Amino acid sequence: MQTYVKDTRGTGFWHEAYFMGGGMETVAVNMPQRLGFRKFAPEHQARGSMFSARTRARREGTAQVDAPVTEHELYGNS
Numbered sequence: 001m002q003t004y005v006k007d008t009r010g011t012g013f014w015h016e017a018y019f020m021g022g023g024m025e026t027v028a029v030n031m032p033q034r035l036g037f038r039k040f041a042p043e044h045q046a047r048g049s050m051f052s053a054r055t056r057a058r059r060e061g062t063a064q065v066d067a068p069v070t071e072h073e074l075y076g077n078s
Contacts, residue, residue, distance in 0.1 A: 006074065019057050 004011070013029040016036050026037040052063040 006069070017053050017057075019059070023057050025053065025056060 004013075008030050010030065012031045013027070014031050014035060015027045016024065017026075018024050024037060024041075026041070028035070028038060031038075052067075054061055054063060
């Protein structure tokens with residue numbers, strides 16, 4: 001995962017989640033087409049809680065697995 005996140009080598013990744021109390025999200029990396037929610041929903045840069053849908057959706061609990069890399073490792077101070 002660390003290697004993929006740092007350099008996808010052109011491979012795309014697309015994930016969508018529907019949350020039981022409301023809400024939804026899409027994570028898309030290197031996807032040339034606008035699929036699923038991206039066809040109609042506004043897009044935002046993925047920053048903060050990058051590896052935890054639970055946190056982004058403001059759900060209780062903590063992630064069960066540590067993130068493979070930190071956002072600082074990926075983006076530096078940007």
